[in-house]
Every structure is written in C-alpha cells, then in structure tokens.
Amino acid sequence: MGLNDTKLESTPEHRLWVGVGAAAVLGMLTKAVIAAHSPEDMILIVTSMFAGYLLADLGSGIYHWGVDNYGNARTPIVGSQIDAFQGHHKRPWTITKRQFANNIHAIARPVAFTLAPFLALPGNPALDSFMGTFLGCVIMSQQFHAWSHMKKSQLPAFVVALQEKGVLVSRKMHGAHHRSPYNINYCIVSGIWNPILDRNRVFSKLEAFIHSKFGVAPRSWFETQGEWLQEGGYFEDGSEVSSEL
Ligand SMILES: [Zn+2]
Ligand SMILES: [Zn+2]
Incomplete structure (x- = not known):
C-alpha cells in the first residue's frame, strides 16, 4: 500500500490473513455464546456487541486522525x-478498485495477533462478544x-440502505472528509x-x-x-464528490 502502490489484487497471503482474522473474530463470538448460561447472559452478549460496534467507530476515527496527521512512511x-x-x-x-482481501488484510493481521491470547482464556460472554465485535468492525x-x-x-441495495440509515458511514459524510480543510x-x-x-x-x-507539549504540528x-x-x-x-451527492 502507499503513495506509489498500484497493486489492487488480493494475493494468497492477503486472503490467508483475512481468513485467520475472520476465524479469530468468529471464534470469540462462538466462545461468548458457549459461555452464556442464562437469558441475562444473552442480553449481555447483545449489549456488548452493540458497544463493540459503537466504540469501533470511535477507534477508527482516532486511528485515522493519527495516521492522517502525524508521522510518515x-x-x-x-x-x-x-x-x-x-x-x-x-x-x-483507487480504494474502490482494491479487491476485498487486498483492502483489509493489513488490519486483519494485527487483529488476529491481538485476539490470539483472548481465544486461549476461559469463555466470558461480555468480554468475548465485545472484543469479537469491536475488532471485527475494525x-x-x-x-x-x-x-x-x-x-x-455501484453499490448493492443493502449497502445503500445501511448507509442511509446511518448504520454504515455514508458517502456524503466521508466525502466531506476529502475536502479542505481535511480535518472532519x-x-x-x-x-x-x-x-x-x-x-x-x-x-x-x-x-x-x-503542538504545545511536543512542538509537532498536524498535517x-x-x-x-x-x-x-x-x-x-x-x-x-474524474468527477467530484459534489456531482454524486
Ligand atoms: Zn483521511
Ligand atoms: Zn476516504
């Protein structure tokens, strides 16, 4: 990936890491359900999954802000x-031309390593469902x-519906991030x-x-x-986002 990267196809290695990441996420969710022994545990699972989904959005924003503004290659x-x-x-x-595993393998790989120790722990409905959903959304x-x-x-109807309901980030909302001043x-x-x-x-x-503490200004x-x-x-x-929205 990167400024000079033009490879958009998924390689067997990309697919392998996405498979391992997906297996780790599904493993966590399965472990949560196996550890549930009461209706209260099932409510806990659903609540924890919702919390994982909500906090993944916040995490994605903090991470994206960090890599957009600080450091370099x-x-x-x-x-x-x-x-x-x-x-x-x-x-x-170009992100729309990337094959699925090419686009997500770089995140699937660290997620698989992060979840490995949790998979070895005894089952816990709240923790396992939270971690599985949070990192699955990541x-x-x-x-x-x-x-x-x-x-x-270009999108399947269900994706458009989820974007319009606010379940997934919308085309309009993200399009605004790509316009000056690039900080929302x-x-x-x-x-x-x-x-x-x-x-x-x-x-x-x-x-x-x-900036005040370390003298480093964001991009x-x-x-x-x-x-x-x-x-x-x-x-x-070659058209601009305003022509579509
Ligand atoms: Zn950005
Ligand atoms: Zn973007």
Whole structure:
C-alpha cells in the first residue's frame, strides 16, 4: 500500500490473513455464546456487541486522525499505514478498485495477533462478544470506507440502505472528509461519532495540546501541502464528490 502502490489484487497471503482474522473474530463470538448460561447472559452478549460496534467507530476515527496527521512512511510499525492513508488522499478512488482481501488484510493481521491470547482464556460472554465485535468492525472498517467512496449506482441495495440509515458511514459524510480543510469526519465504521467529535473540536484540542507539549504540528494545519492534494477526480471518471451527492 502507499503513495506509489498500484497493486489492487488480493494475493494468497492477503486472503490467508483475512481468513485467520475472520476465524479469530468468529471464534470469540462462538466462545461468548458457549459461555452464556442464562437469558441475562444473552442480553449481555447483545449489549456488548452493540458497544463493540459503537466504540469501533470511535477507534477508527482516532486511528485515522493519527495516521492522517502525524508521522510518515518511515515511522516504526504504522509507517505503511500512514503512507497508505496519504496515498488514499491523493488518489481516493483507487480504494474502490482494491479487491476485498487486498483492502483489509493489513488490519486483519494485527487483529488476529491481538485476539490470539483472548481465544486461549476461559469463555466470558461480555468480554468475548465485545472484543469479537469491536475488532471485527475494525477489520471491516476499510471495506465500509471503500463503500463510502463508491457511487450509489455501484453499490448493492443493502449497502445503500445501511448507509442511509446511518448504520454504515455514508458517502456524503466521508466525502466531506476529502475536502479542505481535511480535518472532519475521521470515523469510518458508522460515522456516529463524527458530529460529536467535530462539534466539540476534540481533535483540534488534541492537536493544540500535542503542538504545545511536543512542538509537532498536524498535517491538517497545512491543508495546501502536496500530501493532501488530489491527483485527478474524487471518482475514477474524474468527477467530484459534489456531482454524486
Ligand atoms: Zn483521511
Ligand atoms: Zn476516504
């Protein structure tokens, strides 16, 4: 992935990691159900899954804000992700051309490692269902992100319905993130946290704090920098997001 990456196909290695990540998520959810012994436990599972889904959106926003604004391709551990997000701002439509496993393998891999120790623990309905759903949504966030970049006519009807109900991040909401000043709507699961974070200027306050403490300015303060500028259109055909919404 990254600024110079043009490979959009899934490799056997990509598919393997997505398979391992999916197995780990399903393993956690299965473990939660096996550990449930009462109707109260089942209610706990449903509540924990909902909490996992809600918090995954917040997590996706914090992570996206971090990689959009700080570090570079040489940053340890997350350098390739920073490079990928910068490349995404330059050529937004390429995400719609990535095959499924190519798009999500980079997140599926660390998720599989994170869940491995939890899979070895004794079953716990609340913890297992929360972790499984939270990290399952984290893996899928790049797919939800890809869907938010497609034209309505390119999407299956159920995806459009979920976007319009606010279950998944909408095309309109994410389209606004790709316009100057590039510092709103960072969340890419449901987008439910976007108005809360933006109205309260949470990221702006964090940026000001980091700048005052460490002297590091976020990239979004320099919105005319080359890193942000799109090459060509928002969509593959060269058209802009405003033409679709
Ligand atoms: Zn971004
Ligand atoms: Zn995007």
